[in-house]
Amino acid sequence: MKITGIELRRIAMPLVAPFRTSFGTETARDVLLVRVVTPEAEGWGECVAMSGPLYSSEYVDGTADVLRRFLIPALPANVDAHAAERALEPFKGHRMAKAALGTAILDAQLRAVGESFGRSLGVARDRVPCGVSVGIMDSIPELLDAVAGYIAEGYVRIKLKIEPEWDVAPVRAVRERFGDDLLLQVDANAAYTLADARRLARLDDFDLLLIEQPLADDDLVQHARLAQMIKTPVCLDESIESAAHAAAAISLGAAAIINIKPGRVGGYLEARRIHDLCQAHGVPVWCGGMLETGLGRAPNVALAALPGFTLPGDTSASRRYYAADITEPFELDDGHLDVPVGPGIGVDPLPERLDEFTTSAEWIPL
Numbered sequence: 488m489k490i491t492g493i494e495l496r497r498i499a500m501p502l503v504a505p506f507r508t509s510f511g512t513e514t515a516r517d518v519l520l521v522r523v524v525t526p527e528a529e530g531w532g533e534c535v536a537m538s539g540p541l542y543s544s545e546y547v548d549g550t551a552d553v554l555r556r557f558l559i560p561a562l563p564a565n566v567d568a569h570a571a572e573r574a575l576e577p578f579k580g581h582r583m584a585k586a587a588l589g590t591a592i593l594d595a596q597l598r599a600v601g602e603s604f605g606r607s608l609g610v611a612r613d614r615v616p617c618g619v620s621v622g623i624m625d626s627i628p629e630l631l632d633a634v635a636g637y638i639a640e641g642y643v644r645i646k647l648k649i650e651p652e653w654d655v656a657p658v659r660a661v662r663e664r665f666g667d668d669l670l671l672q673v674d675a676n677a678a679y680t681l682a683d684a685r686r687l688a689r690l691d692d693f694d695l696l697l698i699e700q701p702l703a704d705d706d707l708v709q710h711a712r713l714a715q716m717i718k719t720p721v722c723l724d725e726s727i728e729s730a731a732h733a734a735a736a737i738s739l740g741a742a743a744i745i746n747i748k749p750g751r752v753g754g755y756l757e758a759r760r761i762h763d764l765c766q767a768h769g770v771p772v773w774c775g776g777m778l779e780t781g782l783g784r785a786p787n788v789a790l791a792a793l794p795g796f797t798l799p800g801d802t803s804a805s806r807r808y809y810a811a812d813i814t815e816p817f818e819l820d821d822g823h824l825d826v827p828v829g830p831g832i833g834v835d836p837l838p839e840r841l842d843e844f845t846t847s848a849e850w851i852p853l
């Protein structure tokens with residue numbers, strides 16, 4: 488495929504409510520979108536990097552810079568998703584930037600031949616069960632109201648953000664209010680250390696599906712030690728940036744479950760490799776979220792339909808974060824989202840909505 492040019496478009500998307508995690512509070516997303524233009528088709532990729540390097544080392548201005556100065560100029564004249572992945576290999580890290588570019592190329596490539604993303608992955612399901620992520624709140628009554636609302640909307644799994652001083656009490660309150668059958672898990676975003684093991688072991692009383700990223704992103708050995716000290720299965724997110732990381736985590740016993748986020752691991756080709764590796768080792772995976780707009784949500788829902796995704800992911804409806812999405816909104820139906828069936832990622836930005844949220848647009852001719 489010959490790329491005519493690439494657009495780097497920034498949009499500002501207000502969140503319906505502040506979203507608080509152990510590393511900060513989001514009230515709006517400053518999103519970088521990559522649009523790849525070829526004579527046959529256009530493709531879109533959403534970069535999941537946050538405004539600041541708090542979830543990972545990447546941040547949105549940095550991804551735009553590395554795309555403009557290094558990644559885009561490195562693309563061969565004739566490119567497809569695999570060739571692009573090979574061409575970007577020499578550049579260290581910047582996986583979220585690589586993922587956005589690679590996804591836009593993959594989307595254009597699939598649209599050009601009329602193949603859906605799900606079909607290209609070989610998924611066998613046409614819809615996926617959806618979980619929802621619930622931020623840290625100011626009080627437990629407020630948390631219980633929020634959880635009640637999401638359960639009423641049909642979400643099949645609740646994930647609670649936790650941090651020291653907001654962990655055992657909120658989890659106990661949710662368990663007591665909504666019963667033992669509720670699929671419930673927690674996400675610490677690396678807020679604890681091994682010194683907190685005894686505190687984290689108190690969560691074993693609540694039959695959680697998993698505890699996500701309890702310790703530092705760069706410490707598989709400590710996670711393996713913690714896994715020996717608590718009953719709740721350890722799930723890794725920030726620690727897993729590649730199939731090699733996943734293999735190391737599995738062999739060390741640092742992860743019983745893995746959260747796959749295509750943006751975090753450099754794109755959907757690597758996400759697929761991690762899925763296949765985990766399936767070979769009997770390690771369940773689920774699809775994480777980074778507050779994506781519909782452009783990023785669509786390929787995630789297709790990915791989540793692969794057989795190894797046996798746990799509900801953070802593939803929530805658009806309305807969980809946005810009053811108005813830049814695509815037709817993803818709507819929950821009986822706790823599920825339909826896998827898009829159109830060519831490529833299967834959704835298109837709504838032009839007037841996209842323009843409404845655009846803060847900058849830069850055209851890079853190739």
Ligand SMILES: O=C(O)CCC(=O)N[C@@H](C(=O)O)c1ccccc1
Nearest residue numbers: 542620676775776777778779801803
């Ligand atoms: O549903 C979503 O898209 C968000 C799910 C979620 O909780 N994402 C968390 C995470 O650590 O996984 C996150 C939030 C904000 C920023 C980065 C990551």
